[in-house]
Amino acid sequence: MFEFEGQTIPISEGDTIASALFRSGVRVFSRSFKYHRRRGLYCLTGDCPNCLLTVDGEPAVRACVTDAKPGQHVRREVGWPSADRDLFGLLDRMHRLLPVGFYYKTLLRPRWLWPRIEPLVRRMTGLGTIPPASPAASREVRHLHPDVMVVGGGTAGLSAALTAAEAGRSVVICDEGRLGEKVAPGAVRERIDELAALARASEAITLLERTPAVGIYEGPLVVLNEPSFLHLVHPQEVVVATGAVELHGVFPGNDLPGVWLGRGAARLAGVHGVLPGKRVVLVGGTDEVEAHAETLRTAGADVTRVDGEIVAARGRRCVESVVVTVDGEHKELPCDALVLSRGLVPRNGLALQASGLPVTVVGDAAGADEPQSAPRSGVVCLCEDVGVEDLAAAWSEGFRSTEILKRYTTATMGPCQGALCQRHVRAFVASKPGATGPASARTTARPPVRGITLEEVSAGVRDELHQETALHRRHLQLGATMEPAGVWQRPRHYGDVVAEYWAVRKGVSVMDVGTLGKFLVAGPDAGAFLERLYPCRVADLRPGRIRYALLLGEHGFVVDDGVICALGNGRWYVTFTSAGASAAEPTLRDWADTWGHEIHLVDLTAAYGAVNVAGPRARELLQRLAGDPIDNAEFPYLNHREITVAGVPCRAIRLGFVGELSYELHHPSDRSVELWDALLEAGRELDIRPHGLDALRLLRLEKGHIIVGQDTDFDATPAKLDMSWAVRLDKPWFVGKRGIERAAAHEPLRRLAAMSFAGHAPAEGSPLRTNGRNVGYLTSSGWSHVLGCGVALGWLEQENGAIPSELECDGTVGTVTHDPFYDPAGARLRA
Amino acid sequence: MLELTAVPPDVVGCYAKPAALDELAGDAPAIRVAPDELLLLRARENLGALERELARLDSYGIAVDLSSAFAVWALRGDDRAEAFCRLSQIPLPAPPATVQGLVAQVPAKVVVGPDELLLLVPSVVSHHLHTRVLTACADLVHA
Numbered sequence: 004m005f006e007f008e009g010q011t012i013p014i015s016e017g018d019t020i021a022s023a024l025f026r027s028g029v030r031v032f033s034r035s036f037k038y039h040r041r042r043g044l045y046c047l048t049g050d051c052p053n054c055l056l057t058v059d060g061e062p063a064v065r066a067c068v069t070d071a072k073p074g075q076h077v078r079r080e081v082g083w084p085s086a087d088r089d090l091f092g093l094l095d096r097m098h099r100l101l102p103v104g105f106y107y108k109t110l111l112r113p114r115w116l117w118p119r120i121e122p123l124v125r126r127m128t129g130l131g132t133i134p135p136a137s138p139a140a141s142r143e144v145r146h147l148h149p150d151v152m153v154v155g156g157g158t159a160g161l162s163a164a165l166t167a168a169e170a171g172r173s174v175v176i177c178d179e180g181r182l183g184e185k186v187a188p189g190a191v192r193e194r195i196d197e198l199a200a201l202a203r204a205s206e207a208i209t210l211l212e213r214t215p216a217v218g219i220y221e222g223p224l225v226v227l228n229e230p231s232f233l234h235l236v237h238p239q240e241v242v243v244a245t246g247a248v249e250l251h252g253v254f255p256g257n258d259l260p261g262v263w264l265g266r267g268a269a270r271l272a273g274v275h276g277v278l279p280g281k282r283v284v285l286v287g288g289t290d291e292v293e294a295h296a297e298t299l300r301t302a303g304a305d306v307t308r309v310d311g312e313i314v315a316a317r318g319r320r321c322v323e324s325v326v327v328t329v330d331g332e333h334k335e336l337p338c339d340a341l342v343l344s345r346g347l348v349p350r351n352g353l354a355l356q357a358s359g360l361p362v363t364v365v366g367d368a369a370g371a372d373e374p375q376s377a378p379r380s381g382v383v384c385l386c387e388d389v390g391v392e393d394l395a396a397a398w399s400e401g402f403r404s405t406e407i408l409k410r411y412t413t414a415t416m417g418p419c420q421g422a423l424c425q426r427h428v429r430a431f432v433a434s435k436p437g438a439t440g441p442a443s444a445r446t447t448a449r450p451p452v453r454g455i456t457l458e459e460v461s462a463g464v465r466d467e468l469h470q471e472t473a474l475h476r477r478h479l480q481l482g483a484t485m486e487p488a489g490v491w492q493r494p495r496h497y498g499d500v501v502a503e504y505w506a507v508r509k510g511v512s513v514m515d516v517g518t519l520g521k522f523l524v525a526g527p528d529a530g531a532f533l534e535r536l537y538p539c540r541v542a543d544l545r546p547g548r549i550r551y552a553l554l555l556g557e558h559g560f561v562v563d564d565g566v567i568c569a570l571g572n573g574r575w576y577v578t579f580t581s582a583g584a585s586a587a588e589p590t591l592r593d594w595a596d597t598w599g600h601e602i603h604l605v606d607l608t609a610a611y612g613a614v615n616v617a618g619p620r621a622r623e624l625l626q627r628l629a630g631d632p633i634d635n636a637e638f639p640y641l642n643h644r645e646i647t648v649a650g651v652p653c654r655a656i657r658l659g660f661v662g663e664l665s666y667e668l669h670h671p672s673d674r675s676v677e678l679w680d681a682l683l684e685a686g687r688e689l690d691i692r693p694h695g696l697d698a699l700r701l702l703r704l705e706k707g708h709i710i711v712g713q714d715t716d717f718d719a720t721p722a723k724l725d726m727s728w729a730v731r732l733d734k735p736w737f738v739g740k741r742g743i744e745r746a747a748a749h750e751p752l753r754r755l756a757a758m759s760f761a762g763h764a765p766a767e768g769s770p771l772r773t774n775g776r777n778v779g780y781l782t783s784s785g786w787s788h789v790l791g792c793g794v795a796l797g798w799l800e801q802e803n804g805a806i807p808s809e810l811e812c813d814g815t816v817g818t819v820t821h822d823p824f825y826d827p828a829g830a831r832l833r834a
Numbered sequence: 835m836l837e838l839t840a841v842p843p844d845v846v847g848c849y850a851k852p853a854a855l856d857e858l859a860g861d862a863p864a865i866r867v868a869p870d871e872l873l874l875l876r877a878r879e880n881l882g883a884l885e886r887e888l889a890r891l892d893s894y895g896i897a898v899d900l901s902s903a904f905a906v907w908a909l910r911g912d913d914r915a916e917a918f919c920r921l922s923q924i925p926l927p928a929p930p931a932t933v934q935g936l937v938a939q940v941p942a943k944v945v946v947g948p949d950e951l952l953l954l955v956p957s958v959v960s961h962h963l964h965t966r967v968l969t970a971c972a973d974l975v976h977a
Contacts, residue, residue, distance in 0.1 A: 143970045146923040237923060463920070466965055468939055470958040473902075491958075525849070526894050573894065603849035603870065603896055609956040610903035672957060673843075673902035 005075035008085070012077075015275070017184070020066040020077055021047065021054045022275035030260045030321055032056065032066065034081040036417070037128055037388035038095040041320060043260025044279075045385070047267030048185055049215075049453070050248045050350070052386040052418045055080060055130055062131025063418065063454055067267075068180050070213075080131035091127055103393040103412050104400075130418075137458070144463035145232045149175040149209065152225050152238035154216040154353060156182045158191065159366025160244030161198035167242075168207035175236055176208060177227050179215035179453065185266065187273030187298045216245075218450025219353055223360040228455055233462035240361045243354040247347035247367035251385070251423040252286075253378035255315040258385060261322030265344030269295045272302035280340025281305060284325050286313055287344030295344055307336060316341050348372070348426055355448035372445075375426060377434035384424040386417020394431050404442040405432050415446055418454055472517035473612050473675035483695060489582040491518045494695040501788065503694035507661055507702055508789055511618035512694045513682050517672060520565065520584025521607040522591070525574040528600035533567065533575055536594055538721070538730040538737045546571035549643050549656055553721060553729045554579070554590075559742025561719050561726075563587065564711050568643045568656060576607075576643075576654065576669075582712055584608050594738065612675035615658075616682065617665040619834065620689050625655075625666060627685045633666070640833040649681030659832035661702035662825050701785040704794055705825035707757045714755060714782040714796050720746050724755050753779065756799050756806055758817040759824060760784075764793030765813030771797055773807040781812065787824060793817070794824045836913040836974035838967050841906040841952065846877040850888055850895030857891055858884075865932045865943045865954070873900070873943065873954075905960030907967070909951040913974040918944075918951060920970045926951075938966035 004011050005023070012027045021032070021044055032054045033042045042053040049068040057078050058064040066077075082089035094101065106124070110117045151167040153160045156178030164176040182202075183195035202208045214229040223241050227234035249264040256262070261280060263271075265287065268279040283304045285296055292308065299306050311329035316322050324337045347367055354364040378391045389412045402411045405428050414428050415421030421428075425445065432443035470491045478485065483494035494515065496503060506512040524533060533541040537552045544550055546569050554563040563583035568576040579587040588606050595602050616625060625633055631646040633655070638644050643656040653668040670678055683691060694702075700710070709715060709724060720743055721730045730743065764786040771779040784795035795817070799806040810817040826832070848855060852869040859866070863875040877884060881899055888895035909917055918926055922937040924944065931946045940959045945952035955963050968975060 143920050146919045148925040232920075235923060237925070463970065464939070466962065466969065468959065468962055470956075471961055472958065475961075523896070523898065525896050574896070601894075603894070605847060605849060605896070605898055605900075607898075607900075607903070609958045610898075610900050612902075671899070671902040 004073055005071060005077060007077045008079065012071075014071045014073065018071040018275060020056065020058065020064075020069050020071045020075070022067075022271060022277055023071040024066065024077070025271065026275070026277045031079075031086050032260075033079055034086055034089050034092070035258065035382075035388045036130070036386065037101065038098070039081065039089050039091040039093075039127075040095050040258055040382075040388070041092075041260050042258060042385070043262075043321065044271070045258075045262065045267060046248070046264045046423075047270045048248065048264075049179055050419050050422045051251075052130075055418065057131045060134045060137070061456070062133060065454075068185075081129070094127075098392070103389065103396050142459060142462035143232055145234050147175055147209070147234055147236045149173040149236065149238050151175075151240050151242060152223075152236045153177070153242040153244060154225065155244035155246055155366070155368065156195075156199070156202075156210075156212070157186075157244060157246050157366060158194050158198060159246070159368075160242065161195065161202055163242045163244060163363075163365055164208050165198065165201055165205065168202075168205045172207065174205075174208045175211065175234075175238070176202065177211040177214040177216060177229075177234075179213065181212045182210075184274065185270055187266075187269035187294070189273075189294050189298070191294075215453040216353055217453055217455050219357040219360065219362065220450070221360065223357065223362065226450070228453065228459055233459055240363070241357065243351070243357070243362055243364045243368055244366045245350040245353055245368045247370060248350045248422050249344065250346040250348055250375075251427065252313060252343045252345060253381040253383055253391065253427050254313045255380050256317055256322070257381040259316050259318050259322045260320070261318065261338075261340050262316055263340060263342045265289070265291060265295045265342050268340065268342040269298040272304065273298040276302065278302050278304050278340075279342065280322075280338065282338045283307065283340045283342055284309060284327075284336050284338040285342045285344065286311070286325070286327065287346075289344045289346060292344045295342065299342070304340075307338070309336070313341075313343075346373075346375075348422070350422060352420055352422060352448050352452040355445070356450060356452075372426070374433065375430050377430045378427045383427045383431070384412075384414035384417065386419050386424075387413040387415075389414040389424075391431065394428065398431075398435060403432070403435070403438065405429055405444060405446050408432065409446050420448075420452055421446065470518075472515055473672045474515045474517065474614075474679055477676060477679055478515065478693075481693060483693075486696065488518070488696065490585060491581055493518060493581075494693070496695040496697045497693055500695070500697045500701075503692060503698040504701060504788060506690065506692045507618050507663055507694055507698065509619065511616065511620040511624045511686055511689050511691050512698075513679070513686075513691065514615045514617070514694050514699060515612075515675075515679070516581075516615045516667060517612035517675060518581035518584070519608070519613055520579030520581070520587045521611045521613070521669065522577050522579070522587065523574065523605040523607055524577055524591075524602055525605075526600075526602035527573070528595075528598075529573050529575060529602050532595055532598065532600040532602050533577070534734070535598060535736060536591070536738055537567065538734070538739060538743075539567075540731050540734065541567060541569075541575075544569040547642050547644065549641050549658070551729065552577075553726065554583070554587075555721075555737075555739030555742070557739060557742060558718075559720050559739040559744075559746055560717065561711060561715050561721060561724060562590075564709075566656065566658065568654070580711055610672060611669045612672035612678075613667055613669045614675070614679060614682065615660075615665055615667045617661050617663050619664055619831070621664045621666055624682065624686045624689055624691065628681055635834070649678055649685070651678040651681075653678070659706075659829070660708055661699065662706040662823075663702075663831050664834045665832070700783065701787070704783050704785050704796065705787050705789065705823070707796070707823040709755070709796065710783070716798065719755070720751070722746065723751050723753065750804060751801055753798050753800050754806055755782070755796055756819050757821075757824065758795050758797060758810060758819045759787075759790070760793030760795065760812065760815045760817040762793070762815045763813075765795065765815060765817075769813040771799060771817075772811045773809065778807055778810070790824055835911040836917050836971055837908075837910040838964070838975060839908045839910065841908050843901045843904045843906045843954070843957075844876050844878045845900045845904050845906075845954065846874045846881055846884060847898045847900040848872040848874060848884065848888055848895065849898075850892035854888065854891035854895055858888060863945070865934065865945065867934065867943070875945070903957060904954045905957045905963070907953045907955070907960075907963060909953065909967070910949060911974075913971070914951050917967065917971040917974055921966065938963050938970075
């Protein structure tokens with residue numbers, strides 16, 4: 004048993020939610036999208052929108068293809084106070100007030116009206132409500148690689164699967180239901196059961212039931228939505244055997260509860276043993292009519308067969324009679340179920356998505372999409388509540404093709420994706436005088452052909468992917484507050500930013516800079532390659548020396564920076580910023596390929612960790628752990644050496660990003676913890692403490708050093724950054740040289756400038772003003788503890804070759820400076 | 835049943851002309867990442883000899899110990915193929931073989947052995963692979 008709006012519903016073997024509810028007397032399963040008309044079971048093949056219910060909080064569940072299970076909680080989605088007695092049903096008498104596309108042309112004035120009305124419209128229309136507090140997603144994906152993927156487990160699909168398996172090919176076959184369950188007992192059902200038994204016994208066939216195919220993509224890739232997994236199938240060949248959907252009948256009263264498609268009525272009676280009605284009128288002339296009639300009679304229905312045209316179905320709450328024309332004569336036949344079997348329409352939405360892909364369509368899905376007569380009256384699109392009258396109104400307003408009728412009326416855009424209504428929309432267009440062939444062409448078929456939740460779409464993709472250095476756990480143990488920095492997790496601080504700052508300025512500190520991009524460049528053309536890549540000189544760099552380098556794009560804009568270390572023997576070790584590391588390799592390889600340079604590029608970013616030991620007592624600390632000479636004479640500023648620190652082999656690089664004596668220790672990352680621990684232990688007497696990004700940003704700002712990405716903009720040339728010293732225009736060529744030369748012909752409109760502020764440091768991003776006019780904005784700002792003022796970098800407009808010298812910003816006054824704020828001569832770096 | 839085990843990485847990257855790498859590879863367990871790039875497994879101890887051999891084959895050839903660049907995870911047990919298909923869209927070839935591509939959304943080299951799958955991923959995302967295997971294969975994992 005399951006619960007349905009306070010009632011207890013018994014379940015019989017093989018029941019779907021729909022069949023169990025119908026057996027218990029439920030006739031109204033939903034209300035229509037717009038006019039709140041009563042809707043009952045119709046197709047029972049999962050094609051129409053009539054039985055969409057909320058099951059266990061999940062909206063829009065197709066009750067006719069969903070197993071009934073004990074303990075389920077089921078409710079209908081629309082209707083107030085209930086779907087049975089829905090006061091919004093009054094809307095069905097207000098068609099004149101709610102014409103097609105009414106929201107495009109009504110409620111526009113006064114302007115305050117629509118924002119107030121819109122929430123009401125949204126509440127009154129549509130399908131179910133997505134629960135705001137859904138549990139976290141837990142679905143996973145499975146990738147399958149069969150030779151053949153067969154979609155559809157009817158006779159055609161099973162036959163194709165068995166044929167492929169006999170030929171020695173591996174096969175995956177899926178069906179949105181259980182094999183044969185939608186087919187009433189009879190010859191077809193027996194054939195399906197026979198083939199299904201063979202398929203189940205075949206080792207070459209993987210059978211996935213209750214698994215609708217959602218779409219076909221390039222590859223080919225077929226997406227299957229199984230209850231427990233989202234299957235991504237990568238076959239060599241796809242066979243679409245999705246069968247056909249019965250022709251939807253369009254006539255007045257066609258959406259009354261009690262109007263059925265033939266296969267649905269036969270399934271309800273033959274499979275679930277429930278009569279769709281006691282007095283059944285069966286209209287149609289297909290090959291299946293006789294079988295449907297037999298099934299219904301066997302189940303106990305009084306069946307009247309009619310081979311004629313339906314004029315209208317009549318009834319107040321459900322079908323009570325049907326008016327038909329037979330041999331030119333009108334007849335009104337009383338009934339409580341009207342069953343339609345008037346033809347088949349290929350269910351080929353999947354196949355139509357697969358243009359150009361190795362896809363074969365078999366069975367009824369490959370049937371001809373035959374033209375038909377235009378509908379005259381009735382509901383064309385059950386999903387979106389669009390009638391023939393709505394199509395006519397849209398046509399008269401100038402929407403004169405299936406594609407734009409679709410967009411304006413939303414016909415074919417509902418859960419069935421046009422499976423039922425598209426043929427009628429096309430027939431409507433084709434019947435119009437002057438309509439050309441393309442006007443009535445099919446609309447574009449796109450996934451999904453079956454509804455899929457966002458949770459299902461995101462299966463397997465829910466863990467945040469970030470990179471961690473080898474010291475990640477150490478940072479956490481030291482109480483670091485981590486922050487995402489590009490793809491990395493990095494320590495922002497360890498609890499006391501000011502103390503970390505002073506450790507660098509007065510004592511010694513360490514920072515994990517293993518996030519830097521690190522590459523070895525070698526090969527016969529390595530030197531020539533780097534000379535062309537960088538705007539600085541490379542060839543004159545002696546082994547043991549390093550040089551700061553900008554990396555430019557072709558237009559001469561700064562895209563990254565780093566250092567070049569000459570190793571000798573045609574080898575270089577180059578670094579990039581942490582944010583630029585991932586882009587560095589493809590950039591370098593692109594240029595090498597472009598120039599035909601033979602180089603070896605080894606990405607050492609993960610292989611090497613790096614720890615920056617900085618502060619006036621950095622040398623003192625390292626001398627306790629390193630046996631190699633590191634004094635200024637042996638190891639001066641802007642040099643690198645191979646040294647061993649606490650037993651760990653390191654490439655030490657003397658740099659000065661934070662403006663103090665610094666040694667960047669690059670080492671195998673699997674020894675990072677060993678090195679870090681040794682440094683902290685040896686530095687205990689020196690009051691060593693690690694520093695994080697907050698302290699780093701301030702320390703480098705005091706030196707006026709930029710951070711690429713934060714202080715640069717998309718068009719930042721070295722000149723605009725006041726870094727022309729890093730560019731050698733006397734080189735014959737380097738990446739970005741022409742861009743720089745072109746830019747040099749014009750006065751730059753703005754420049755990055757350093758400025759100091761009294762009183763407080765303005766917030767980063769604040770506008771810079773002079774004489775009441777905005778002239779720029781801050782990119783970096785902070786309070787300098789050592790200088791006792793605010794220090795900042797910001798972009799300033801340049802006029803007549805000059806930038807303003809005094810600025811107002813965030814309630815304080817600033818002065819532009821031209822030298823680094825701290826240690827302008829760089830004596831501390833070279834100590 | 836599935837077993838996920840961390841394996842000590844032992845990887846040497848060799849970079850040289852393709853012909854030199856062809857000769858160098860021999861029958862050693864290796865992954866040919868690119869025509870001019872070869873990852874030799876279980877070769878760390880012989881790095882010096884490898885460097886000399888490579889220099890003989892190609893004067894610009896280099897051999898670099900990349901063990902710390904990788905984390906290596908072994909998937910063992912009957913369900914290793916099932917686990918792999920939940921983690922990657924790479925078709926799993928018959929052993930012995932090597933393939934490369936995304937596994938659990940991270941770049942990986944895969945060594946397909948008769949009894950195990952070795953997944954080599956950048957050490958900086960090792961934690962991610964570990965988490966993803968345990969999450970995606972929770973019903974399969976033995977330990």
